[in-house]
Amino acid sequence: MVGAGVSQPAGAEVRLKELGIELPAAPTPFGNYVEALQTGNLLFLTGMLPVADHKPKYLGRLGNELDAEAGRDAARTAALSALAAIKAHLGSLDRVTRIVRLGVFMATHGDFFDQPRVADGASELFRDVFGPEGVSTRLVIGVASLPLGMPIELEVIAEVAR
Amino acid sequence: MVGAGVSQPAGAEVRLKELGIELPAAPTPFGNYVEALQTGNLLFLTGMLPVADHKPKYLGRLGNELDAEAGRDAARTAALSALAAIKAHLGSLDRVTRIVRLGVFMATHGDFFDQPRVADGASELFRDVFGPEGVSTRLVIGVASLPLGMPIELEVIAEVAR
Amino acid sequence: MVGAGVSQPAGAEVRLKELGIELPAAPTPFGNYVEALQTGNLLFLTGMLPVADHKPKYLGRLGNELDAEAGRDAARTAALSALAAIKAHLGSLDRVTRIVRLGVFMATHGDFFDQPRVADGASELFRDVFGPEGVSTRLVIGVASLPLGMPIELEVIAEVAR
Numbered sequence: 001m002v003g004a005g006v007s008q009p010a011g012a013e014v015r016l017k018e019l020g021i022e023l024p025a026a027p028t029p030f031g032n033y034v035e036a037l038q039t040g041n042l043l044f045l046t047g048m049l050p051v052a053d054h055k056p057k058y059l060g061r062l063g064n065e066l067d068a069e070a071g072r073d074a075a076r077t078a079a080l081s082a083l084a085a086i087k088a089h090l091g092s093l094d095r096v097t098r099i100v101r102l103g104v105f106m107a108t109h110g111d112f113f114d115q116p117r118v119a120d121g122a123s124e125l126f127r128d129v130f131g132p133e134g135v136s137t138r139l140v141i142g143v144a145s146l147p148l149g150m151p152i153e154l155e156v157i158a159e160v161a162r
Numbered sequence: 163m164v165g166a167g168v169s170q171p172a173g174a175e176v177r178l179k180e181l182g183i184e185l186p187a188a189p190t191p192f193g194n195y196v197e198a199l200q201t202g203n204l205l206f207l208t209g210m211l212p213v214a215d216h217k218p219k220y221l222g223r224l225g226n227e228l229d230a231e232a233g234r235d236a237a238r239t240a241a242l243s244a245l246a247a248i249k250a251h252l253g254s255l256d257r258v259t260r261i262v263r264l265g266v267f268m269a270t271h272g273d274f275f276d277q278p279r280v281a282d283g284a285s286e287l288f289r290d291v292f293g294p295e296g297v298s299t300r301l302v303i304g305v306a307s308l309p310l311g312m313p314i315e316l317e318v319i320a321e322v323a324r
Numbered sequence: 325m326v327g328a329g330v331s332q333p334a335g336a337e338v339r340l341k342e343l344g345i346e347l348p349a350a351p352t353p354f355g356n357y358v359e360a361l362q363t364g365n366l367l368f369l370t371g372m373l374p375v376a377d378h379k380p381k382y383l384g385r386l387g388n389e390l391d392a393e394a395g396r397d398a399a400r401t402a403a404l405s406a407l408a409a410i411k412a413h414l415g416s417l418d419r420v421t422r423i424v425r426l427g428v429f430m431a432t433h434g435d436f437f438d439q440p441r442v443a444d445g446a447s448e449l450f451r452d453v454f455g456p457e458g459v460s461t462r463l464v465i466g467v468a469s470l471p472l473g474m475p476i477e478l479e480v481i482a483e484v485a486r
Contacts, residue, residue, distance in 0.1 A: 030440065031440050031443065031444050031447060031462070032444055032447035032448055032451050032459055033426070033447055033459060033460060033461060033462035034459055034460065034461060035461070036461065037422070037424060037460065037461050039365075039366065039422060039424050039483045040202065040364065040365070040366075041201075041202070042201065042202075044424055044425050044461045044481075045461055046461040046462045046463070047462065047463040047464060047465070098199070098201060100199060100201050100206055101206050102195070103463075105463075105465050107306075107466075108306050108307045109306075111307070111311065112307055113307065113309065113310050113311045115307065115308070115309045116192065116193050116309050116310075119193065120193050120194055123193060123194035123195055124194055127194050135194055135195060135196055136195060136196065136199065137195060137196060137197070137198065137199050137206045137207055137208040138193070138195035138208045138209065139208070139209040139265075139267075139315065139317055140209060140308075140309050140315070141209070141267050141305050141308065141315065142269075142305055142306045142307030142308060143305050143306050143465050143466060143467055143468070144305070144306050144431075144432050144433075144466045144467050144468050145432045145435070145436055145437065145439065145466030146439070146464075146465065146466060147437065147439045147440050147464050148437050148440075149435065149437045153463065153464075153465065155463055157206075159201045202364065203363075203364070204363065204364075260361070260363060262361060262363050262368055263368050264357070269468075270468050270469045271468075273469070273473065274469055275469065275471065275472050275473045277469065277470070277471045278354065278355050278471050278472075281355065282355050282356055285355060285356035285357055286356055289356050297356055297357060297358055298357060298358065298361065299357060299358060299359070299360065299361050299368045299369055299370040300355070300357035300370050300371065301370070301371040301427075301429075301477065301479055302371060302470075302471050302477075303371070303429050303467050303470065303477065304431075304467055304468045304469030304470060305467050305468050306467075306468050319368075321363045
């Protein structure tokens with residue numbers, strides 16, 4: 001069915017090229033977990049972090065060391081890792097029929113309430129790459145800390161053509 | 163199958179009326195996301211907040227500006243938004259066959275440990291409206307901050323008759 | 325199909341015995357929720373806490389009262405409760421074909437960034453008991469507070485043979 005379904009987004013791979021986006025290296029586990037896993041036609045990802053070349057691109061908390069603009073780019077960076085993880089697992093982004101859930105967990109300090117704007121850094125990338133099928137349900141949560149002191153972690157569940 | 167299945171809760175809509183509950187306006191996205199989305203027979207919702215008429219009904223943290231009683235009502239308010247979002251997406255609450263997952267994220271300050279009581283504000287509404295099928299698995303998590311400074315955000319996954 | 329599928333992990337129950345692990349009493353709800361619930365072939369659990377005999381085994385925050393080593397054991401203790409909840413719901417751990425998602429929420433204080441090591445306390449138990457099928461996708465999140473002041477709460481979604 002891949003490539004033929006009416007409900008399938010045409011051309012995430014094509015759009016990625018048109019946007020001039022180069023995907024980073026796919027993340028690799030540094031513990032007892034896998035980066036992606038499919039059950040039925042749902043693809044679950046491990047929490048995606050703002051890393052580039054396996055190193056943190058951002059450290060710190062929003063409302064403290066980092067402002068909303070840095071947070072937006074950190075969210076976009078983590079979303080790029082998510083795309084790389086999806087492509088590594090499925091072979092092609094074109095197999096994704098829908099982003100179902102995007103959870104944006106961000107480390108915040110004090111009264112930082114600009115979470116939705118930060119989260120849009122990830123949401124906008126998915127919309128640009130997948131089109132309407134990239135516009136998901138969303139959780140946006142400010143948390144106490146994230147692995148290694150990074151400011152963003154993304155939860156992603158995607159629907160995949162079988 | 164709707165209306166005929168043995169495992170299907172009879173009458174969420176009827177129960178809602180019997181309880182004298184008026185649903186608020188369904189939430190509308192203020193970013194690049196959708197409020198609800200179905201994949202297979204699972205309905206995912208965006209994180210539901212304690213808003214009424216698109217305005218925050220509560221602001222602040224539990225254990226600081228807000229006590230457990232206010233938290234319970236905030237959780238119930240967010241759960242009413244969830245019902246409105248479900249109804250807007252499915253047409254009728256009667257299409258829900260089960261609440262699968264209720265995640266209650268609440269902004270807490272210091273040593274506030276009354277999270278389960280607060281979460282019951284949402285759980286009890288779902289039980290009252292859906293009956294036994296409204297009694298879900300639950301995550302209860304105290305977090306650093308939530309969008310716009312609101313005290314509660316609900317994660318909801320429901321099972322829907324196809 | 326149970327016991328016959330190629331993709332089904334052979335012998336979680338056998339492995340449990342070989343490892344000399346005695347499961348604790350299954351957790352029981354202390355609110356309006358259920359501990360486990362199956363939809364399609366996904367089994368959702370309620371957030372699992374580090375309890376033994378229905379009492380908290382650990383209280384406090386990582387980076388404050390508790391160090392990473394205590395956190396690892398708390399995560400393992402919560403994972404044992406998860407196994408007990410799965411067994412109580414399904415009758416046998418052998419019906420689990422895959423752990424899909426493990427979310428490790430941990431209460432942290434200040435700059436505690438050793439979250440992955442703590443989370444491994446749960447991941448390693450699942451790997452030891454379920455083999456490769458126990459190696460899941462993972463979310464690791466440091467939060468402000470958890471029910472009753474416990475340091476760990478696990479989110480678990482498992483795939484089950486129908």
